[in-house]
Amino acid sequence: MGNYYADSDKFGDEAASPLVEAFHSAVKNLVRERFAASGKDWAAFVFDDAQDLITAQDFAAIDRRMLDLGHRYAWSAQVSVAERPDAYQPAQGLNEDLSNFSFEHAEAVVAAADAQGWAQCGIGDNVVPFDEMLTGTARYVRSSAMVLDYLTRGVPPGTIAIIDDSGGTLTAPILEQFAGVLCAGGTVRSHLGILTREYGIPCFMNAKLSGIREGDTVRMETTARAKTAEAYQQGREMSARVWRLAT
Amino acid sequence: MTAAMTPDRINYPQLLETNALIQQLTDESYWLCVTRTVQESKLFPVSPYMLLSYFMAFYRYPELVRKVDRHLPAEQIGDRMRNMGIKCANPAMGWGLPSFYLLGREYMINLGLLRPEDALDDLIDVMDFWKRFQLGWHRNDGHLANSNYGHRSQILPERRLQVFHADMYECRQGDALHDAAQAFMAAASQYGFLISCESRISLCNSGPYRLSDTREMIVRDYMDLSESDFPWLDDVARDIPYNNLTVSMAVEGCHIYLMDDWGSFESEPEFKSHHVVGVGLYTSDSLSEGYLPVAMGSRDELTHAFTELTDKVKRATARLWKRIAAWTRDQMMDAGAITYFAIAKDIAHVAGCYEVEDWMMVDERAERFRPLLNDEYSNAFLGELVGSMTNPSQRLSEYSMMMHADTPTRMYSHIPYSVLDGGDFTRTVGPLRPGRSHLDPKQDRYTTSQGVLTLEEYNRRARAFTPAVCRPRFRHLCETWLKYHHQSPLAHELYCLEQQHSRKLAGRGAGVTRAEIEGMRDRL
Numbered sequence: 176m177g178n179y180y181a182d183s184d185k186f187g188d189e190a191a192s193p194l195v196e197a198f199h200s201a202v203k204n205l206v207r208e209r210f211a212a213s214g215k216d217w218a219a220f221v222f223d224d225a226q227d228l229i230t231a232q233d234f235a236a237i238d239r240r241m242l243d244l245g246h247r248y249a250w251s252a253q254v255s256v257a258e259r260p261d262a263y264q265p266a267q268g269l270n271e272d273l274s275n276f277s278f279e280h281a282e283a284v285v286a287a288a289d290a291q292g293w294a295q296c297g298i299g300d301n302v303v304p305f306d307e308m309l310t311g312t313a314r315y316v317r318s319s320a321m322v323l324d325y326l327t328r329g330v331p332p333g334t335i336a337i338i339d340d341s342g343g344t345l346t347a348p349i350l351e352q353f354a355g356v357l358c359a360g361g362t363v364r365s366h367l368g369i370l371t372r373e374y375g376i377p378c379f380m381n382a383k384l385s386g387i388r389e390g391d392t393v394r395m396e397t398t399a400r401a402k403t404a405e406a407y408q409q410g411r412e413m414s415a416r417v418w419r420l421a422t
Numbered sequence: 423m424t425a426a427m428t429p430d431r432i433n434y435p436q437l438l439e440t441n442a443l444i445q446q447l448t449d450e451s452y453w454l455c456v457t458r459t460v461q462e463s464k465l466f467p468v469s470p471y472m473l474l475s476y477f478m479a480f481y482r483y484p485e486l487v488r489k490v491d492r493h494l495p496a497e498q499i500g501d502r503m504r505n506m507g508i509k510c511a512n513p514a515m516g517w518g519l520p521s522f523y524l525l526g527r528e529y530m531i532n533l534g535l536l537r538p539e540d541a542l543d544d545l546i547d548v549m550d551f552w553k554r555f556q557l558g559w560h561r562n563d564g565h566l567a568n569s570n571y572g573h574r575s576q577i578l579p580e581r582r583l584q585v586f587h588a589d590m591y592e593c594r595q596g597d598a599l600h601d602a603a604q605a606f607m608a609a610a611s612q613y614g615f616l617i618s619c620e621s622r623i624s625l626c627n628s629g630p631y632r633l634s635d636t637r638e639m640i641v642r643d644y645m646d647l648s649e650s651d652f653p654w655l656d657d658v659a660r661d662i663p664y665n666n667l668t669v670s671m672a673v674e675g676c677h678i679y680l681m682d683d684w685g686s687f688e689s690e691p692e693f694k695s696h697h698v699v700g701v702g703l704y705t706s707d708s709l710s711e712g713y714l715p716v717a718m719g720s721r722d723e724l725t726h727a728f729t730e731l732t733d734k735v736k737r738a739t740a741r742l743w744k745r746i747a748a749w750t751r752d753q754m755m756d757a758g759a760i761t762y763f764a765i766a767k768d769i770a771h772v773a774g775c776y777e778v779e780d781w782m783m784v785d786e787r788a789e790r791f792r793p794l795l796n797d798e799y800s801n802a803f804l805g806e807l808v809g810s811m812t813n814p815s816q817r818l819s820e821y822s823m824m825m826h827a828d829t830p831t832r833m834y835s836h837i838p839y840s841v842l843d844g845g846d847f848t849r850t851v852g853p854l855r856p857g858r859s860h861l862d863p864k865q866d867r868y869t870t871s872q873g874v875l876t877l878e879e880y881n882r883r884a885r886a887f888t889p890a891v892c893r894p895r896f897r898h899l900c901e902t903w904l905k906y907h908h909q910s911p912l913a914h915e916l917y918c919l920e921q922q923h924s925r926k927l928a929g930r931g932a933g934v935t936r937a938e939i940e941g942m943r944d945r946l
Contacts, residue, residue: 181534186830187814190532192802195813198794203534218848221535226787226855229535235793248798252467254751255797262796303694319465319747326740342463343615348740350612360462364686366615366622373608375695401692404680408457 179207194246201237205229238262253318269318273389276315278337278359283385284414288421293394296386298414299379300402302363302372308398309377311335311354313391313419316346325349335393341365341380350374355395357382357417363402379415392420431546434842441836443549444524448833449825450569451521454684455808456826463620467751469800471619471758473529477788478763480526483519484544485854486770486780487551493773493885496551500558501892502772504577505712507643507668507704509768511626512575512685515559516567518623518765520552524834525807531815531835532807538815538835539847545837555769562901573680575628578641579901581920581932582713583631586639586670586702588926588939591721592946595696599721602728603701607669609735610644616742617646617655619758623765626685630678634940637699638678640687642669647735648869651767653782654757656865658741661734664705665869668713672700703727708772708884710871712891715923721944752860755792756784760859774885776877778864783857808833890919908932 181203190196209228210220220228247264250256256263267276280297288294311333316322322345330336330352338346341361346353350370356378358367363380371378377397387393399415406413461468490499503510527545530536556566563576578586593600614624624645630638648662649655673689676697680688687693703724704713717727746754760782770776806812811824811831822830841847868880875883890896896916899907907913914931921927926942927934 179534180537181814184814184817186819187817189814190803190806191810191812192806194799195803195806198799198803199533202794206534217537217846218540221540222848222851225535226790229790231790231793234791238793238796248796249801251462251464251469251797251801252751252754253464254749254754255467255470258751303692317464323744323747326743340462340464342461342465342468342620343612344463344620344743344746345465347612347616348743351608364457366461366620369622369686370608370612370615372694373604373611375604375608404457404688 179203194241197241198237201240202229202234205233205237269320273315275388277386277388278339278384280359280383280385283383284416285385292421293418294386294421295416296393296419297357297382297384297417299357299382299384299395299417300363300413301397301399301415302368302378302380303375303401304399305377305397309335309355309395311393313337313357313387313389313393315389316349319345322346322349325352335395337382337384337387338367341367343367343370350376355397357384357387357393357395359384362407364404364407379417382417384417387417387419394418394420432542432841432847434839436546437837437839437842439553440546440549443520443553444834444836445832446566446569447517447520447524450517450567450683451524451808451833452811452824453569453826454517454682461620465746466620466754466758467795467797467800468620468758469804470795470797471755472762472804473795473800474755474759474784474788474792475762476522476526476529477791478526478759478785479519479522480530480541481785481787481851482763482780482854483523483548483766484541484850487519487548489775489780490769490773491551493775496554496769497558498892499769499772500555501561501897502708502889503555503559504561504579505582505889505891506666506706506708506710507626507641507645507713508666508707508771509623509645509765510555510772511559511577511628511643512568512683513623513626514765514768515552515555516683516685518762520549522762522765523548528807528813528815528834529803532813537847539838539841539845541849541851542837542841542847543849544851568681568683573682574630575681576631577628578631579920580904581917583639584934584936584939585713585920585924585927586641587633587936588943589715589718589924590639590670590672590700590702590943591718591724592700592944594699594946597946599701599725599728600695600698602725602732603669604695604698606728606732606735607642609732609739610647610667613647613735613739613742614644616739616746617652617761619746619754619761621758621761622684622686623761627681627687628685629681630673630687633672633936637672637674639700640671640673640678642671643667643685644669649865649867649874650869651764651776651782651864652757652761653859653861653864654742654745656862656867658745659738662731662738662869663734664716666705666707667716667731668704668706670700670702670704671698673697674699705871707871708768708774709880709887711889711922712920714871715925718925750860752792755795756860759784759788760861771880771884774881774883774887776881776884778877779857780854782864783859785857786855787851789858891916904932 286295335355339359343366396415565571676689917932
């Protein structure tokens with residue numbers, strides 16, 4: 176082919192992500208080959224017969240080559256790893272016994288227990304300030320199976336749900352029953368943050384936690400200021416603290 | 423022939439305008455994506471379905487907006503939207519329609535499948551449709567989008583605001599109405615996220631409007647709640663009696679200082695439920711004469727309605743969640759992608775030309791990309807596309823400093839002006855191609871303000887219907903005209919149309935002031 180626009184970009188070169196670059200380079204190579212072989216003009220190649228000249232099978236082959244190289248994709252939706260366990264990294268902490276599971280964030284701020292036995296075990300972005308701090312029982316809620324179980328049996332009173340999904344759908348049918356939420360992702364503007372604000376449920380988003388086990392008694396500094404949009408934009412720390420009762 | 427169909431539109435003034443619209447969307451999209459949310463889900467493959475929807479938008483929006491425009495011009499749909507709380511507001515039209523198209527275009531450019539000078543008629547038509555809709559819809563505040571107004575929307579005319587203001591019931595945290603309204607809004611928000619596969623596009627806030635020195639009003643729309651367009655709501659949402667609900671909400675003690683083009687807001691101090699001191703409830707759609715009051719006859723009736731709706735919404739949430747939790751990844755991908763792609767589908771309902779095949783299917787040209795869309799790649803690419811803007815097409819000269827980012831980047835590529843000098847370019851992706859879906863077929867049941875209709879009947883009624891305030895007699899009677907003609911019989915007639923269902927203002931006409939309305943309101 177002649178001067179392929181993707182080969183003559185003065186300011187752009189590669190995507191930042193190696194995986195993105197690998198996929199896009201593979202597609203561009205396919206375009207170079209197929210366009211040259213097609214004998215068609217550019218408009219016909221990219222529009223008229225587009226779905227016949229570069230097909231789903233071609234894209235599936237790109238995916239297959241990546242897996243054949245030994246790469247396994249990081250998953251974000253459980254259904255992805257459930258349907259293609261060979262293509263994704265293994266899921267952990269979803270279905271097995273939670274008694275030995277805990278979130279361990281590298282940037283969790285921790286401190287030794289004080290005289291009353293409260294040990295700081297993390298921080299988070301407070302969604303809405305409340306007049307009093309919240310104390311409750313930590314329970315991980317990480318899969319639709321767990322949600323279905325709580326939906327069937329009911330959420331125990333005083334549950335502070337520890338969630339790594341900042342969305343508003345995974346926990347939709349049981350969210351209202353939580354006393355508090357510690358979410359390991361998102362921001363106070365994420366859907367889970369919006370919903371907990373609507374329900375009046377204390378919630379920390381972007382929680383960086385360490386050492387909280389299923390059933391631990393935890394305390395949230397819900398009296399802290401809510402993190403603002405400006406703080407996010409400026410990268411300014413504005414965190415509330417989380418403690419657990421040392422045993 | 424509409425403006426969008428004028429031939430030979432590839433000229434210098436047109437390209438200047440189109441590139442300016444692209445740049446506006448570049449600047450605002452970056453700000454929205456970086457400051458407003460991090461969208462993720464363990465239930466839905468969100469990034470994969472978003473990317474699929476961008477392909478769908480790229481291939482289908484041009485033909486679909488032309489089709490809608492032939493039935494009803496974009497600016498007239500914008501006029502209609504000032505009287506409804508349906509999915510033609512934010513984030514649908516204010517941001518989604520043009521941005522999803524541009525995101526699809528940029529994605530294609532970075533895959534090596536499209537040049538910035540390709541599909542120019544398509545690009546111009548989508549941007550032009552968007553511009554005309556927005557200008558019509560925002561006629562009263564005179565802006566193209568909330569972002570141009572310092573993130574504020576003042577869409578509604580005085581006559582509608584007066585009805586919302588006058589008929590609103592006073593409430594305080596802890597009283598029955600406040601509790602019922604708050605419970606409804608929380609449950610409906612959650613249901614909205616689930617309906618929309620983890621996106622916020624079933625919810626929209628607009629305003630604020632100043633009710634007094636200490637009070638502001640937010641208008642909040644909950645959209646697509648019942649059996650209507652989405653196949654996944656068939657049966658599970660049958661008990662929801664209204665497809666769209668609008669809550670008028672007075673807030674005191676906080677100032678809404680930001681209302682963005684996604685329909686979300688910021689306030690100082692942080693908005694909490696105790697700030698809500700008045701509420702009203704309405705429904706509307708493309709077949710209604712504006713906003714119709716729901717259970718607004720008395721405080722007790724409204725309280726009961728909120729409670730009853732909350733129960734129905736919660737039951738629908740549980741049923742829908744169980745349905746979704748059993749879906750395959752392809753079904754989740756389709757539902758999410760269709761939700762995004764069809765964000766602007768209600769323009770077709772207003773125009774009376776809605777078809778399931780147009781809006782509820784994955785175009786075969788988009789479908790072929792599905793094998794690429796694993797979670798990791800999709801998350802990484804989406805992050806580059808709307809966050810770091812590190813894709814090759816998004817990099818500019820090192821001298822450049824992008825708005826909000828200060829980086830040498832541009833989210834959406836401009837059209838090169840060299841096409842005017844005989845440079846090679848292409849015009850269009852062509853007509854719609856067949857689509858498919860892994861979801862159950864849509865049942866032919868559409869909940870409207872005129873009852874549950876078949877789609878054929880829904881379209882027929884929509885084509886035959888023009889709201890009274892949008893008919894030629896009133897259509898151009900704007901707020902500037904009203905300012906100087908409020909004593910005229912025509913103004914009286916116009917206001918009485920809006921007031922016909924009002925508990926407090928029926929028949930009062932155009933001369934009433936805000937202070938007089940405040941004086942006639944029910945007190946606690």
